[in-house]
Amino acid sequence: MAQRLTVNKTYKLFIGGKFPRSESGHTAMVMSKNGRPLAAYCKASRKDLRDAVALASGGQAKWSSQSPYLRGQILYRAAEMLEGGAAQVASALQWHGMSPLPARRAVEAAVDTLVHFAGWTDKFQQLSSSVNPVASPHFVFTVPEPCGVVAQIHADRDFEGLVSGMARLLCGGNACISIVGERLAIAASILGEIWHTSDLPAGTMAILTGEVRELAMAAATHRAVDGILGQSLDPEVEKQIQEAAAETVKRLSFQSGGRTDPLEDVLAFQDLKTTWHPVGW
């Protein structure tokens, strides 16, 4: 019997709720340790990044106007979807060089992270808001608001960290544009399919796989990107991002492994608004 030929797919980008191939037409291969091609993914260009940003603004407006309760449900839905697709993601993580058990554990941890942040969507506001006892006859309160479109730049193979970054941004009502390097390219692409089936408004989440440095600089210099979350970046890249991001005073947060505080992580991309109103008969 002739051996069956497998149907290999090229993993695609996730932009504006659709799965385009890169505008550049470029793809790359994830190779096994002994040089065998395992899977192909699209290499996003700067144009793809700009498209994602343009679509993210509209998505973010819808996403942030939805109730925190609904945002929590959608994040929980993403956890359900990831649990269902755990085997697929775990095998992708193995293509990225992980052993089977750590790969499975990483997916489980990511599912739990999504559940954790699903629970934050309607709580971080209460822990960071205040009614301010001013000395004049005014009612004054301060509440957090999402800063807008945030680019997540992930250069590592920390799958849970990648999902955690996405979850904390979405949890707070931001749009997230994830820029992921080759070390997690396939797993990240599969995440696109998971977000797509979780009822996020189109554009709220984008996943661009490719050259991290090039895409990071395109995000850092883009005027409509309001913040950057850098994860495990090379210090030189981090510095270049900071320099470029100063032109539009972006909110920046850089992390390289280690335990962080989830509430602080959410609040890193929230801006506080203080509202005053006179009090009188």
Add this chain to the structure above:
Amino acid sequence: MKEAIEVFKTGVYAPAPERTPVHVAARYGLFIDGAFHEAEAGGSRPVENPATGERLTETAEAGEADVDKAVGAARRAFEKRWSRLPGKERGKYLYRLARLIQERSRELAVLESLDTGKPIRESRDVDVPLAAAHFFYYAGWADKIGHAFAGRAVRPYGVAGQVIPWNFPLLMAAWKMAPALACGNTLVLKPAEFTPLTAMALAGLVQEAGFPEGVINIITGGGEAGAALVGHPGVDKVAFTGSTAVGKAIQRGLAGTGKPYTLELGGKAAHLIFEDAALDEAVEGVVNGIFFNQGHVCCAGSRLLVQEGIYPDFMRRLEHRIGTLVMGDPLDKNTDIGAINNAPQMERISCYLAEAREQGLDVWQGGQAVPERGYWCRPTVVRDAPMSARIVREEVFGPVLAVQTFRTAEEAVEKANNTRYGLSGGVWTDKGSRIFKVGSAIRAGVLWANTFNKFDPTAPFGGFKESGIGREGGWHGLQCWVRTSAKG
């Protein structure tokens, strides 16, 4: 009665000068390690009264060596004294300073008006009392910091480098110093080169309050001294209030250093006046929003958006009210509009107005008489300027109001948000639900509804977008002055 009739007939008030005597030294040194020193290089800079152009005094010009000395003093004070004090004791020093500011309030108000050109009514009723209130508020936090960060361990950064602008010299010093000190940091503060007087007076009060030497250091100088301070490797935390251009340069300069920063930068706030607003109150709010402190206010309401149906009526009332504003001697208690703070700023405002006139825009100015000496700009309204005009897009930082109209709330919000800034906004309407809808749609850190330009030490202040990063005031203001970590 006769005088009152005279005022009624002529619209001119008899002079009512504030006469509290103040001492201005012939020359001020750098306040480092608890004492006043000459600059290492011996340089100095004249300080003038913007209302007369007369020289008031001169200040030592800090160079790199002086900055280094001040940062060193702050480091020693942090390690040997301040970080070892219990919060309760730190708080008591701050309470003392707050009391001293209250007790010298009239003197400080006169100094502030002499130095900045702002009306004594404002320095007396706003700047100085709020500065004292700020120290009082944060004094009380000093032994309660742990309560502000539930479940987290907190510690101060160490040495703070703080650079403040010339528009509210004493108040901005209080905003920077009080929370930093309460959280256990020591500091080096640089006031703006145009307005050092109240900061130097404050240094005297710091001595009087008996602060340990080196906890508070105040150095005078221009942009180079500021850059040296911000860039000094011994500074653990940078806090800057000033122009967006300098703020960006600071953020860029700190790239790769890992040094945390807070920035409070420019603004181009819009007032939205809806048809159902209480018009006379709104007129007062708009006048206060743009002519308070001659418009040298980062959160000034420098754009006015009026709903079409009330536009003619509102503008008639507004221009009538502007016509009654009293411009002149900042030390006169009747004065509403004082002098432009400094020569370069005068030049900048004049350029914007000249350009607006060249573009054929409708530039209207109040009828106030302009004093012969000093720097002055009459209250100005630019009508129907297009969104593309620089006077609509850029921060003029002067008494210049750009007016446009709108039909629907959506259009108003879109216009209000069509700016790279996001510091403040104003909405005037009688409809409660609209206040919340419009208020949450405006992308700005401070939203005044049916009021404007109100400040309080308990109320966080700071910007969205290019208006800055971080908050000052309230418990949120503490977050800028501590490092947090996991407990245990």
